[in-house]
Amino acid sequence: MTDARTDAQPSAPSDPRLRIRDLDVHFATDGGDVHAVDGVSLEVAPGEILAIVGESGSGKSVTARSVLGLLPETAEASGAVIVSGTDLVGLSQAQLRALRGEDVSMIFQEPSSAMNPVFPIWWQIGEGLRAHRPRITRKQIRAEAVEALESVGIPDAAERIDRYPHEFSGGQKQRIMIAMALALGAELIVADEPTTALDVTVQAEILELLRDVRDRFGTAIIVITHNMGVVADLADSVAVMYRGEIIERAPSRELFADPQEAYTKKLLAAVPHLGRNSAWTALSTQQQIALEEAEPVVVAKDLVIEYPGRLGKPPFRAVNGVDFEIHAGEVYGLVGESGSGKTTIGRAIAGLERTTGGSLSVLGHEMNGMREKSFKPLRRRIGFVFQDPATSFNPHLTIEQCIAEPLVVHEPQLSQAARSQQVRSFLEAVELPGHYAGRFPHELSGGQRQRISLARALVLEPELLVADEPTSALDVSVQATVLDLFRELQERLHFAALFISHDLAVVDTLAHRIGVLFRGDLVEQGHGPDVLQRPQHEYTRKLIASLPVPDPVEQEKRREAFIAEWGRGAPG
């Protein structure tokens, strides 16, 4: 490993919180030995926030987990991980347990699965305290739990410590996880994608809290993330990992302003930036008028979708009276947080969900009270791209069979050879070599699979495409190439599309019109620049303000503006 810019760093204090020397981690798998981490050396000073960025499989999570000795049994680690003067590699489980919590603590991606659902919050905090101070009394635990919760900004802590994890929202659970780390007095917190599972507005609050924790307690924090906006917002310094090595380590501002390595430059260039190359402004005036006057493909009027409630409870209203239109050849971007009903709308258009009230007309067919038989002929005119490329293919079928499925169903008269021909031409359209046809889905990477997903959705040349978060499971650089492909195919084939995403920046680069959903209500809709630059609704403004931009200098200004308007992250 060549730490190319060690000398460029500010001279580190004499005693770093964490020092990793030549860490090597191997995994034994069925496919042979995998070298996940290859000679990584790192130092984290007290009170420093270090972000480790890289694509999935670059070894960033493995590196961070080795700091807590949390590697699976199949892993072999060598080198040195020195936390507060103790080398962790080769320690026994008992010694590691003593170290965890007091010296190092971890915050996980999914706060709901990191807590035991059958115990109240105070018990969960006490679990760690009891492990390190066996003689602690119940009263003391409760007092410390209250104190810890108050320090992370949870109101009515004294009353809330008796509640159970499911009574808190995702953002609050993540606060509680941080409180647990603080209660034990951890000097180093490892946060593995701490905000990936959270909505943007909540993410902003958690990032603010982490920064606050560092300022108050001098805690060193390692943040693992693939979101460059989070890096720009939070980190003091950044380590870029690629194929198990740290290829670049620099202070945050320096890295964003002047990346040295080609890979880092590519990574930064791939991050979608809010307000740059908006899809609507890219169109000429004639094109804009043509789109405005085109026939609507989807018309929703006062659309209501409810899920039946449990016995005696009212049904849950996922979509609450929404009106919108998608014109032929137009890309409509639907943005909203989790639970806002955006996926439900997409599924209803594809006939996977039944509507409860109002009217939803898809390609001239009324979906309210629809019958599968009468809708089936229309299915060939609708394509659907799913969120998770890993599970949206039958693992037993080859790529060719997967793409040919719509042809088999809707054009059974087609000969095997003609079908094969068509599949190959669409493989080419999504920029994959023709010999991929004989492979199986698990042999492809996530980005390649999402291309196959596009090919399958488009093979019948539909008039309408529903894309449900097609890039949220992908790495940034892969996301960029898939989005480019999507845009190019849309320009060539002129299909109308409903593009569902939680990422405003992504939607802006693709969608001609944007609708913002908030708890089942469409609070705002309009053309890209109108919504993003002149947002009318309070929620849209907050959504845009909470989105971190991948530029530390600009992000700092945005953060100050955010605090001035909405105050320091009030717990959501």
Next chain:
Amino acid sequence: MTLSNPEPLGEDDSAATDLAAEAGTVTARRRTPWYLRLPIISHLRSSVGLQRGMLITGVVLVVVLLLSALLAPLIAPYGFAQTSVDGERFGTQQPPSAAHLLGTTVTGFDVLSRVIWGTRTAVAVMACAVAASLFLGVALGLLSGYVGGWLDRLLVMVADAVYAFPALLLAIVMSITISGGQSGAWSGILAAAISITVVFIPQYFRVIRAEVVRLKAEPFVEAAKVVGTGHRRIMGTHLLRNATRTLPLIFTLNASESILTLAALGFLGFGIEPTSAAEWGYDLNRAMADATSGIWWTGMFPGLAIALAVLGVTLVGESINDLNDPRLRTRRSRRGAKKKVAA
């Protein structure tokens, strides 16, 4: 670079090398001959250490069982219902000798011959019972899981009711209703097989139904629905092929259980007439009185045959289960990795 996510496509230069590397693994996969990809053989190849030992022991025992069933007329010195040779009687309860390697029973049968011929009955019942319950259970489970609604509720209720019954009691009742308790070779085998089938169907039904219910919500099934794929095609192509992963395990475990059930039926006197076919459970029953008078050979060898047959099939099933689960599978490559680090 990991196995699940080989390489982002955005990397022009490395993507090319990666494609080449991937093409290599793909062709390697193809080059593996079909017979090496068969269930047990592929498991044998991927196993190491104790797991391999267990699997090999199981496979050897099963192979011996099948071979002796197939070649019984050639291996067995006498017929299963033979009590004399050339008009000369064997004599009853004779200890092992050169003429009768494992002695003779109280009725004057040759024990070795009875044990060898008994494998035929065991294998026949096993095959019939498991095959019948497999097809019926899988079909019902698939239908029940996919269609759902009242059909699902009804079938689950029936399956639960069958479960709640003591299996052996059910088998006895079935065997009495089918054949009146005692019968000839094939009718006896079928009676035993059908009664075992009834007990096993709920197991296949439940496993397949649970898998289908889970798979029904998977995006790839929804993708098929969005395309407009018909119900039959969804069930056949998308659900069935993905739901059958756990079948080899239940299959082998049920096979061993069917041997036990057959033996228990015979032991209790609901099996096959001794003159129609050799059956271990019946022999054990007849050997009960012998044990107290020091005649060990009449009971021990049929008992041993039951134990070894069940052990063999169970070992194969358990090993397949362990090897199918990546968390339970031990791997050879760990030692290789250690060496590499040390070097």
